Each structure stands twice: as structure tokens, then as C-alpha cells.
Amino acid sequence: MTTDPDRGPARIADRLIEFCGALRAEGLAVGTSEVLDASNALESIGWEDEDGFREAVAATVAKSRGDREVFDLVFDRFFFREAEAEALRRESEVESPDGTGDDRLADLSVEGLAEAVAEAIDSGDAGRMNDLARLSIEVFARDGERSGVVGVDLQRIRRGLGIAPGGDGAGPDPEGRREFERQLRRELERRQIGQLGKLPPARPLRDLNRTLPTRGAADLAQVQRAIFRMKRRLATVGHDPRRGGKGRSIDFRRTARASLETGGVPLDLRYRPRRPRKPEIYVLCDVSSSVSSASTFFLSVVHALHDSFRRLRSFVFIERISEVTDLFQSERDFASVSERITAQGGVADVSGYTDYGRVWREFLEDVSSDLGPRSTVIVLGDARTNGRPPGSDSFRAVADRAKRTLWLNPEPAAYWNYGDSAMAAYAPFCDGVFECWTTDQLEDFVDLLARTGGGTPSVHPAAMAPPRPRY
Amino acid sequence: MTGPEVDSPQTPTEVRDALADASYLADESVALVAFLAQRLGRPVLVEGPAGVGKTELAKALSRATGREMIRLQCYEGLDEAKSLYEWNYRKQLLGIQARAAASDSDEASALDELFAPEYLMERPLLEAISSEEPVVLLIDEIDKTDQEFEAMLLELLSDFQVTIPELGRIEAATHPIVVITSNDSRELTEALKRRCLYLWIDYPDPEREAEIVRLHEPGIDDRLASRLVEVIAMVRDLDLRKPPSISESIDWARTLVLLGADDIDEGTFRESLSTIVKHRADLDLVAEKVAPALGRGEPASSPGG
Incomplete structure (x- = not known):
């Protein structure tokens, strides 16, 4: 096995280390022990077959489902590039686009091709799809439709073959279509590498691959998990578990019972469990059109919170605010909740533009007598005031009364305070300001919530700068 | 770390066939991970939707390898005394009385004897470690426990040993196959994951x-x-x-x-x-x-x- 220096285990080990480096660059925690495990695993299986190789490395390196998704994306990219780089290094022929079958291609119509592709997609035959992907690239190159930019060419071929997404289920099977597109992209990249004679720079996976769920129940499960964690942490916030002893009361009945084991001598004191004080939570959720993509997500967060907390009051607002606590409590199904909120939630909405100033005033009127040192106020919104006064005085009054005020913003921090975003007007009064547009960030928020249980302010730096001209 | 078992399978296909004989139809990745678990002697962390056969995998492994299965069902509040070992107070008390009645021997040695293995009640984890015959250890629904419990498992999972303060270190006589299942209701600690092979089981085709x-x-x-x-x-x-x-x-x-x-x-x-x-x-x-x-x-x- 070690006869060829290019192919020996040492070379594989180097590749493996590089690969793990690529995984780390994407945010996976891959430790040295995992790299060791992976190479041990590879030693005990025959890695001639790609699936076995991939599964063995995945089992030792990717330790959650999310990790596995990233792993697959990186694996494809890394070993594809690796194979291409190897081909370039050996100056072996990368198949040229103007290859052999030109005469055969000449009499192939786009329509015939489209039919064949649709057939292959329906049957789900990967090998055939790959052949057809190559063929379509050549056909479209023959017709002079070639820009040299992978994305543009992909679009063009997709449109030409009539497999663009968007049909209401009438088109081909979406799973197969995606597979075909993957093949197309791969082939196009391969050709580009062949033409340029070098690899394009490696780019990190875009965050888009892991953005917020906006689909409803299935993703709701994911949100629910994050919320479940949040619940556990909120329940213990403000407690110091190590501060035992002092102020704890002995449970006499259980102590007496335990003492029977030691002949009536109460060696083992039993205490009454400490009941954590239930937090009171107020959630304010923006449902205006500027956050429409995020509000489905936020509503599902609120919905999940209702499952976990008894003492939770929820409000939705656009131009004015209205309480939807009862609605959430009476309706178990998320789809009908969001339907009823849009239909009859009583969101007084004349212009459809958020009026934050008014919202704070009304909120203060409604609940100010209930806000107290146990209250946590969570605002879900983008702080876009549509040029109206932000009403930071009222917001400050809210924040002063509540123990903690937290703000989740569905926009990336880079967009804060540009245009009509008034984040800087609110941030100083919040105990925490978080960007929250991926589930990862929601989890980070939960983590932070646990760590800053005492209420230490932790404001996202972007929230403060730059100083924004007041309306 | 102990080396792989002498009778460990040679290829993933072998494992797959053995599992099929135990009426568990494994797909490629399941067979591969089960194979690696036996070859590398690593615990397997299995996650997936409820009811796709995570627990069944452990049972099938036990049938396929002819090993006894020891199961630890996790729940909130599970602690060492219920999972690892506990001293048998009653027996210790009786021991003291019996000794006092029999003779007035040296008291110090009598106290030492109180913490002998015969007063130890083995719970599933210790039982799996100290078993003469190799076993399959199933730790079911670990996500139901607290993080402290996970920390306690670390010594067991990485070195297959348990430290009992009064007795010292107990090392595994044989190498168990460990299967840990989780319904993903909370994130497990990195430390635990690092010691395991990871397997996601999804709905089959x-x-x-x-x-x-x-x-x-x-x-x-x-x-x-x-x-x-x-x-x-x-x-x-x-x-x-x-x-x-x-x-x-x-x-x-x-x-x-x-x-x-x-x-x-x-x-x-x-x-x-x-x-x-x-x-x-x-x-x-x-x-x-x-x-x-x-x-x-x-x-x-x-x-x-």
C-alpha cells in the first residue's frame, strides 16, 4: 500500500488534517482526538468506496445533525477541489468541453434534451443525470450561450430546460431537480477549473445555508428545542446553586424516614427543595410588513414560550399594540394562531407602519402597574420607526420598571441604525440587545441569558455606534 | 485503551448480516458505525426522531453478538447512587452488630472491612464494567438527565473505569459495547460528544x-x-x-x-x-x-x- 509515495497513508493523513481545518473554518469544533479517531476509523475500513469513507469520517468528526449538514457541504467541496487540484498537478487532461461527440450533438434539440432530463429526474437515476448535465452544458455551449460565470450559466440552462423552480407542484420532483442542479453546478465548476488552469478561491459557506426557519410546524420543532433550553435556564436564573445551607429548611418527614437506614440517627439531612420564583415575562412581537419574513419565526418563538411559561403575557404590535395572551393559550395549533392573529387579533393597523413611540406609551398604560422587579420584557422587532419619533422616554420608563429588558432584532447588526432604524435610541436602556436571524443566534441568546443571569448589561457593540441623527 | 476484541468483525457487511440475523435491518451508515464501535471500542451516540429504532439497535447488537444487554434508563434527577453504585447501609449496620456480638476484635480493621466489595450494591454502569462476560451497555435517553450526570459518565466512557473513593479504581475486565441514545431535547456537552462516535438515524426509505x-x-x-x-x-x-x-x-x-x-x-x-x-x-x-x-x-x- 505504501509503494507509491503519492498515495500512502501519510498523504491521506495530511489531507484529513487539512479537511478538518476546513471544517473548523466553518465553525465545527473538531479536536485533535477526533482527527485521531477519524484516521483510526479509516484504518479499519476499506476506503475505496466513497460512501464508506464519508460515513466513517462523519461518524468520528460531525457530532450533531447540524454539524453533519455542514460536514456534507464541506466534504463535497473539499474533496472535489482536492481531486481537481490533483488533476491539475499531474497536468492530466481535464475533459475539454469541445470534445468528441460534436457530430452527435449537432442533431440534438433542446426540446429532446429537456424531455430526457425530466425523465431522468423522475426516475432519480444519478448516473444518467450526470451524463445529461454534461450533455446540456455542451448543447448550450454550442448555441453560444456561455458566460463563463457558473451561476449565470446555471440559470440559463435551467431556464432553457424548463426545470426552474416555482411551479405549484406541477414541475418535476424537487428532490431530483436539486440533485440535477448539483450535478450541473459541479460540471460547470469542473469545466471552469479546466479552462483557467487553477482553482477558484475557496469561499466559506454562506450563512444562508443555515438561516431562520420560516416554514411552520416541522421547523417549529427546532425552535421548540431552543426554547426548551431557554426555559430551563430562565427557570434557574438568579439562583446560585452553590450557596447551599444557609436559609434552607429541613424536610423533617423525609429526614426521619432516611434516618431509619442508619438506625434512627439522622446522619443524612433532607432539605425542602427550593422553589425557584417564577419569572413573569412580557413578550412584544412586531408583526408589521418590514419584518414579515421574521415574524413567522418570532410568532413561533412566542408560541413555544407559551408552552413553557404560565405567567407569560404576549403582545403583538404594528401601529398600535394588542394583547394576544388568550389567543395563544386557547389555540394549540400554530397555523391557526397566526391565522387568527392576522385576521382578528385586533391589531389596530391603519397605515401598516410600525409606530414604536405609540406602542411603548400604550404598553406602559396597559401594564405599568404589573411591571415589577420580577418582570422580564422581551422585544422582538427591527426598531424601524418609519421616521416617527422612537419614544425612547416611554421605553426607558418600561425598562426602568422591569427587572430586565431584552431586545431581539431580526436584522443583521450591520444594518442597525441605518435608514429609519432607531436601535441606538433603545439600546442604552436594554440589558441585552441581540441580532437574531438564525437559529444559532437564538441559541446564543439563550446561552447569554444563562450567563448573564444576574442581569449584567451586555449590549451588542453595533447597537451603540454610529450616533444617529434624531428623526 | 484496550485494543479491539479478538472476535470483532472484519467488515461492515459482516456486522450488517449479523444484525439482519437478529432481525434488525441496518442501512449502510448504521452498519458502518456499529462496526467502528466494535473495532475502535468507542461508545456510539445515536440520535434521531422518536421511534426510528435507536433503542432497538442496542438490543439487536446484543442479540447479534450474543452479549447480555444492561440498560440504564435515564430520567431527570438520576444520580450516581442509582446509576453507578451505592453502599448498602443496612448490611453495613448488620455487619457491625454481628461483629460486635461475635467477638471484640480490632475495631479499626472492622471499620475497613465495612467498605469491602461485599457491601457494595452494583448499579447498571458498574455492573457493565465489572461483568466477567462482555456486555452491551445501553444508556437510554441521556438528554433527560442533567449535565452533571454526563460529566460523571466521562471517566467511564473514555477509559472504561470507575473510581470508588473507598475501594480505588475499578477497571473494566471486558470491553462493553456502549450505545447512548438521545432524542435531542437538549444539546449534549462537547466533552461527551468528543468521546463518542456519532450516528443519526432517520426514517428509512x-x-x-x-x-x-x-x-x-x-x-x-x-x-x-x-x-x-x-x-x-x-x-x-x-x-x-x-x-x-x-x-x-x-x-x-x-x-x-x-x-x-x-x-x-x-x-x-x-x-x-x-x-x-x-x-x-x-x-x-x-x-x-x-x-x-x-x-x-x-x-x-x-x-x-
């Missing part, structure tokens, strides 16, 4: 599921079985709170056989719906979306549509 159904309910005929998994796939495709799992497919197959059904039409479907869907909101949705499609009597089209 229709052909394999039909095979599994036939394996567990031999009374069902092939056409009905493939029809059944087709309908199940349709149901899973909806946005349900609790999609039907494999065990529910099997239950449904049994129900259908008991009902003497030879095809799934709207009537049978509505009748037996509650075997596969267990949530009120889901029931309504499924009854509304899937049942009419069956009523027309036409074969269901691809589940994606």
Missing part, C-alpha cells in the same frame, strides 16, 4: 421500511406492505407535531392484518388512523389531507407532490 414491516409482521402481504409505507410517507410529509415512526408503521400493519384489510381505502384509513397519529391537531390535518386522496381509489402519486 420506503423499500427498507416495507422490508422492516414485513419482517415484524409476516402476516402482511407484499402489496399491502408497500402501500402502507407509501401512505405513511404521505403522512410524514405533512407538517405534523409527531410524525408516525417505524414502530407505528409496524403497529398499523398489525392492526390492518387483524382487521383483515387487503387494501387501504378511506374507510380503513379513518378507522385505524389513531394507530399512527397520536395528536389531536395532527388527526384533523391527516384526516383532511390524506384520507380523501385514498378514497378516490387511485394509487398515490409521488409523496413529494
